[in-house]
Amino acid sequence: MTRRSVLLLSPFLLSFISCLFLFQFAASDPVFCVETEFRIGVLYWSMNIPGQVAMRDGLEAQARNINSEAAISGKPAVTLIPMIAGDGAEGIERQISQMEKMVAMSPHLIIVQPTDNAALAGPLRLANKASIPVVAYDQYISGGTLTSYITSDNYQAGYLDGEYTAAHFPDDHKLKLILVEYPHVSSTVERVDGFIDALKENRQSFDIIGAYEAVEPAGGHRAGEAILRDFPVVGSIDAIFSVNDGGGLSVVDVLSRAGRREIFVATIDGDPKSIENIKTGNLTRIDSAQFCGLLGAEAMKASYALLTGEKIPRHILVPAFPITRETIDLYPGWLGPMPADFEKPWKSRDSLWRGAIINHDARLSPEINEKSSNTGVKHND
Secondary structure (H helix, E strand, C coil), X not given: CCHHHHHCCCHHHHHHHHHHHXXXXXXXXXXXXXXXXXXXXXXXXXXXXXXXXXXXXXXXXXXXXXXXXXXXXXXCCEEEEEEECXXXXXXXXXXXXXXXXXXXXXXXXXXXXXXXXCCCXXXXXXXHHCCCCEEEECCCCCCCCCCEEEEECHHHHHHHHHHHHHHCCCCXXXXXXXXXXXXXXXXXXXXXXXXXXXXXXXXXCEEEEXXXXXXXXXXXXXXXXXXXXXXXXXXXXXXXEECCHHHHHHHHHHHHXXXXXXXXXXXXXXXXXXXXXXHHXXXXXXXXXXCHHHHHHHHHHHHHHHHCCCCCCCEEXXXXXXXXXXXXXXXXXXXXXXXCCEECCCCCCCCEECCCCEEECCCCCCCCCCXXXXXXXXXCC
């Protein structure tokens, strides 16, 4: 179907098409389909990574709140048109096709959680040409113009992990470090940058003795098995930094079953299973958690604000929370409210954790505010 033919369809038929897509792609408890002024295409990444599921839950809960308020106030409601890309290279290719199809459907706005920073540049430019606003959350798109970009403060998340790790090893000890990374999206790259910078700025010497790629359970299991194969001797690894719990939990499971409890694991996301590992002393010592529900809700809020004529920030940073055995009681969970500021109970260049959402109106670029002010360390933006 061409964009021209979509524009000629009646409002009723457009709403009907939206309903078809809703029921085809939505998970359980979808946003209800209504006659609406605003049709919003939503391109999700994975439903196999729990943190991403929580982001979707937050986004769709906010959409339901908007529709409930709209029924009372008379303001426009929203209908979401969701599509799920899936994992791996197939998911990246699928999302390219999905975004192209979404542009052809001419929604009022597209919200996307990119599977790859570069792969969606072409579809984003198509949306720009069609004058369809695009709001990205969790990841950036390199190429084309985003209306707004909402993300966790990924650099801060990595930095918190790094400073906590540095605080638990002697300064004169050369840390034998393994990275479990995923260099294809901005969020995970920024997490590694933050972690390494924190080690350097806290004068913790280190040697990266291995790097493995994993961001979901199957990849994490493979990485864990490879780590055991490459480093079979107890004491040959001091610490592992994992860029997320999607892959990191499987790494911890493999190492734990092998009895490698001597390894210090720092990770990111705040998955409940990882929090339980911290409680029980099962390898994981810190998990810098996202406020996943809040992240999805902020994407929906910004999108609706734009569609109703409000000015929105070009870049929104949601802080990460450092879950440790000392702070675990302060963290409200993925769907909880933002906690109050608190003093970090470990050695840090800035002792205060701040729970402030940061709005930037600067021109978006892949490097914008990559090193955030939530670390408490001054960087040039």
